[in-house]
Amino acid sequence: MAQGSATYMNSTPENNPIRHTQKIKTQMRQIINQLRADVGNITEATARALFETSAEVLASVVKAFDDYQNKSRKAWRTELMASLPKERTTYASRR
Numbered sequence: 001m002a003q004g005s006a007t008y009m010n011s012t013p014e015n016n017p018i019r020h021t022q023k024i025k026t027q028m029r030q031i032i033n034q035l036r037a038d039v040g041n042i043t044e045a046t047a048r049a050l051f052e053t054s055a056e057v058l059a060s061v062v063k064a065f066d067d068y069q070n071k072s073r074k075a076w077r078t079e080l081m082a083s084l085p086k087e088r089t090t091y092a093s094r095r
Contacts, residue, residue, distance in 0.1 A: 021065045028065075032058050 035055040042048050066072075 018069055021069055025062050025065045028058050028062050032062070 032055045035051045035058070039048050039051045039055075042051060
């Protein structure tokens with residue numbers, strides 16, 4: 001079993017990342033569908049382009065969530081994330 005899978009199994013429903021990603025993906029798909037439906041009702045070309053582009057961008061975000069859930073991208077794999085240097089958690093200016 002992969003290390004990432006063990007993390008999901010030990011998660012409670014409140015902190016299970018997969019549960020949260022699925023919920024957000026559902027909401028984004030609803031917005032995508034609404035944007036695409038609204039394109040047919042809009043006559044202004046720039047507004048249509050805005051709605052179409054927004055739907056495509058959100059579709060890419062949904063794909064990123066899928067990749068995270070499936071660990072299909074190297075960047076989402078637990079062992080790679082553990083080997084990366086930790087980022088600073090504060091943005092306070094250095095003096």
